[in-house]
Amino acid sequence: xxxxxxxxxxxxxxxxxxxxRAMPGTTISDNGGRMTWQRALLALPVLGAMAMAGCVTVKAxxxxxxxxxxxxxxxxxxxxLSQDAGQTIDKNPGIF
Amino acid sequence: xxxxxxTTFRRKLALGGLGAALLLGAAVPVLAQGGRDPAYAAAxxxxxxxxxxxxYLGYVSxxxxxxxxxxxxxxxxxxxxxxxKAQANHATVEEYALTSGxxxxxxxxxxxxxxxxxxxxxxxxxxxxxxxxxxx
Numbered sequence: 001x002x003x004x005x006x007x008x009x010x011x012x013x014x015x016x017x018x019x020x021r022a023m024p025g026t027t028i029s030d031n032g033g034r035m036t037w038q039r040a041l042l043a044l045p046v047l048g049a050m051a052m053a054g055c056v057t058v059k060a061x062x063x064x065x066x067x068x069x070x071x072x073x074x075x076x077x078x079x080x081l082s083q084d085a086g087q088t089i090d091k092n093p094g095i096f
Numbered sequence: 097x098x099x100x101x102x103t104t105f106r107r108k109l110a111l112g113g114l115g116a117a118l119l120l121g122a123a124v125p126v127l128a129q130g131g132r133d134p135a136y137a138a139a140x141x142x143x144x145x146x147x148x149x150x151x152y153l154g155y156v157s158x159x160x161x162x163x164x165x166x167x168x169x170x171x172x173x174x175x176x177x178x179x180x181k182a183q184a185n186h187a188t189v190e191e192y193a194l195t196s197g198x199x200x201x202x203x204x205x206x207x208x209x210x211x212x213x214x215x216x217x218x219x220x221x222x223x224x225x226x227x228x229x230x231x232x
Contacts, residue, residue, distance in 0.1 A: 074191070075230040081187055081195040082232045088181050089199055093131035095173045096200060 135166045146209025146217055147200045149228055151178065151193030156209045156217050198231035 089096045132140070139145045139159075145167055148154040152171045159167065174196075175189070182192035201210045204220040212218045212226040 074194075077187060077191045078195045078198060078230045079232050081185055081192055082199065084181060084185055085192060085195040086199055088177060089196060089203075092173075092177055094133070095170050095177070096196075 133166055133170070135163060136170055139163050139167070140208055143207070143209045143219065146211060147197065147204055148211045149194070149197050149201070149213065150190070151195070151197035151200065154211060154217075194228075194230075195232075198227060201225050201227055202231070 136145070144155070144157055144159060144163065145153050146156050152174060153167050155164075155167070175193070178193045178196065179189045182189045185192065202225060204210050204225065206220050206222055208220045209217050210220055210225055213228050218226060
């Protein structure tokens with residue numbers, strides 16, 4: 001039966017075929033493990049400096065932030081109407 | 097014959113000159129007032145009325161009944177114009193009036209009164225007037 005053969009040859013999920021897979025660098029196979037730790041330690045200050053350089057400091061403003069939306073919208077309207085209003089004033093000299 | 101012609105010609109010239117002088121004399125004050133009602137023009141020049149920020153005339157000092165009538169008439173006419181133009185420009189009457197107020201304060205002549213952003217009456221000098229921050 002083909003199906004039985006297939007299940008027999010395949011690895012069950014629980015078995016680790018290549019031994020214990022721990023964190024990289026912690027394997028105590030040979031000198032290579034210690035080297036990666038040393039490299040990581042050496043790189044720490046460099047990484048720290050890079051992090052500091054890339055830091056953007058944001059200070060909270062002393063005064064409360066007030067968004068005067070009403071004024072800004074009005075100003076837009078005033079700018080839009082100013083040309084027409086100027087013409088209106090010129091055309092009605094008796095009342096302006 | 098020539099003498100007669102000359103005299104009529106001279107008379108016509110003199111009459112024409114007189115007419116021109118009369119026309120000029122009548123035209124100059126009208127131009128100076130800009131077509132304003134004389135009572136309104138006088139009150140403006142005297143600093144009794146001034147331009148408000150909202151686009152209407154205001155009283156700097158307590159007005160006489162006659163002056164009040166003239167100023168109210170001007171303000172009613174202004175409001176009618178503002179309303180018509182505001183509708184045409186898809187804006188509110190207040191927005192159009194405020195815009196006009198900005199411009200009217202800017203074009204006041206030295207000596208005339210206008211309302212500053214703090215609400216006080218100021219006399220226009222040759223310096224730019226104190227206006228609302230939204231004014232163009």
